[in-house]
Amino acid sequence: MTEQQRRPTLMDVAEAAGVSRALVSIVMRGAPGAAESTRQRVLETALQLGYRADSRARLLRSSRTKLLGLVFSSSQPFHAEIVDAAYAEASARGYEIALSAVAGGRPEARAIETLLDVGAEALIIIAPTLSMDELALHARQVPVVSLLRDDVGDLVDSVSSDDHAGISLAIDHLLSLGHRRIVHVDGGTAVSSDKRRETYRTEMVRHGLQPVIVPGGPGEEDGMGAGQILQADLPTAVIAFNDRSALGIMESFRAAGISIPTDVSVLGYDDSHFAKLSYVQLSSVSQDAPLLAAAAVGRAVDRIEGSEPPGSVVRTPHLVLRKTTAQLPDAGLNSS
Amino acid sequence: MTEQQRRPTLMDVAEAAGVSRALVSIVMRGAPGAAESTRQRVLETALQLGYRADSRARLLRSSRTKLLGLVFSSSQPFHAEIVDAAYAEASARGYEIALSAVAGGRPEARAIETLLDVGAEALIIIAPTLSMDELALHARQVPVVSLLRDDVGDLVDSVSSDDHAGISLAIDHLLSLGHRRIVHVDGGTAVSSDKRRETYRTEMVRHGLQPVIVPGGPGEEDGMGAGQILQADLPTAVIAFNDRSALGIMESFRAAGISIPTDVSVLGYDDSHFAKLSYVQLSSVSQDAPLLAAAAVGRAVDRIEGSEPPGSVVRTPHLVLRKTTAQLPDAGLNSS
DNA sequence: TGGTCGGACTAGAACGATCTAGAAGACTAT
DNA sequence: ATAGTCTTCTAGATCGTTCTAGTCCGACCA
Structure with a gap:
């Protein structure tokens, strides 16, 4: 049932609209160099055919992937909060996030490899457990940002809480x-x-x-x-x-x-x-997980786009007072 | 500092080893058709150059991506357990998992699109909130498995607990x-x-x-x-x-x-x-999250590989007794 | 008149892998 | 000697994009 029909390509749209593939490409990514009238026509036929760019081909050609790899641990609720915030910040910066979890039987190294395979331009690793050397090894290929751990050598960025x-x-x-x-x-x-x-x-x-x-x-x-x-x-x-x-x-x-x-x-x-x-x-x-996440994403993007050297960002935590601390009644009596 | 040198390609390995690209390809994916001696030589040079197949190119060419898309909600600890188990089962079946989280400001539809963009061959959605129609729409493109929800129409698979x-x-x-x-x-x-x-x-x-x-x-x-x-x-x-x-x-x-x-x-x-x-x-x-996850992955793989029609799997839960239930001392007295 | 400019468009070569078809050489069977 | 079969290897097409280097054509200017 419902045989999966091949998804339409640039070529299909080009033929249907009576233009060249290149022009369709131009229109689809909103690049300058197409008359307004043709632009409209192409967009319309694309919509009609349900065209959807194949990200693999696109990324293969344009060396940019605009992908940030994020390694987190599925068993840590605190990491989930960071993932949340990272998504928001990344999309604001025009990047996508590729997630990879560390889980039982799936070590950090494996998670990282997967991300490199899909072409992540930078790696953000929450509380990495790899050694400094191993991290540095990866840092030679792509910028690496360590989140919540700061003793990572000077080839690796770190964003941590003080x-x-x-x-x-x-x-x-x-x-x-x-x-x-x-x-x-x-x-x-x-x-x-x-x-x-x-x-x-x-x-x-x-x-x-x-x-x-x-x-x-x-x-x-x-x-x-x-x-x-x-x-x-x-x-x-x-x-x-x-x-x-x-x-x-x-x-x-x-x-x-x-x-x-x-x-x-x-x-x-x-x-x-x-x-x-x-x-x-x-x-x-x-x-403050959201702030940490935003800082890490920002750092990763800066490293990708500019040619800044690695560095570390340290954020100062703050106290949230609720009901489990109280004034000592008989203050100053016993000390050790 | 540490200028990112272009990562080596098949071509580089081929030249270094003095063979053709095709042969390197054969060796790298462990396909038959290479003499044991050359196989060793190629593997060695690949390792030396730090070669790592570019999954984008690979996937572009071979229509198979061997990718299972998994949509989960980052705020649900229970989902994390499932993610864990899904990884294990998928890798046992020879598939990779692409994760996409539903988070604040990142609706389910967005998560799904991302997965389709990277070429997931099937979608597993934990407790989907989309309407039956929307799910069916996606199901026309790839097999969709709904986890923990079973009223999803008959174009969509479901794996749920009874x-x-x-x-x-x-x-x-x-x-x-x-x-x-x-x-x-x-x-x-x-x-x-x-x-x-x-x-x-x-x-x-x-x-x-x-x-x-x-x-x-x-x-x-x-x-x-x-x-x-x-x-x-x-x-x-x-x-x-x-x-x-x-x-x-x-x-x-x-x-x-x-x-x-x-x-x-x-x-x-x-x-x-x-x-x-x-x-x-x-x-x-x-x-039993692990069992549910395994069933969902299994279902997705079966749908991809065989031509089975969609269906639903229902697993029977079981009781785990600890210390919060006890015999009623004066049994059978008051009944509302 | 002719030269230059720029806007709209296109052909064809990338990108880095896989796949198909077939070549070369060694061996066996007739 | 010839044909057939295996094994091992290679050339070249191909996937769906983007990029480079044009072509074409009308407008503008001296």
């Missing part, structure tokens, strides 16, 4: 509420976990406070585990590696009858969907 | 635990909300019970709202439209001091990531 500023913001906020026993639950092996942990450590020391780091991870379960540990010697405030971890921590506290923020303040990171839920109302450090 | 069976399963399970006052919190305008609601209604009646439907929606907040309403006259069991809604319901109960499953049993739908969290442990109806 983790140092984010953690500092969190600590300052808690300090201003009178907290002094502030603990960090880290992200284990997750990207940017190291930087957040180290910033926490140095900032605490700088303020003359004792840093305490509880091992964690990027998921709810990791937070749960850390929460158990914390209960043995409850601090007055906790800075989690991310929102999901914070959720786990809060859940473990709740199960133990510890109330938030009365007994302990909790701060998340990412300002994700969860943080905004009415029954969570988690205060969190926002990296 | 909502009727899912709800029946849920009701039967609760009945077997002695529950009789079972309420359904529906999904509002979400896809397949209607079918689940109607099945609930008829199944309840069939068992001689009074159906009670509380309006809801697909999100946590919707569940919260429904939870408030339910508290006025607490049933012994609730079947939520999906897991996120169930989460909201449970949260509202928890806030009111109602304990689960002692005071009330709650059943979710989707068996999503959330349901599995150790502090949630939600019993849920699983649609």
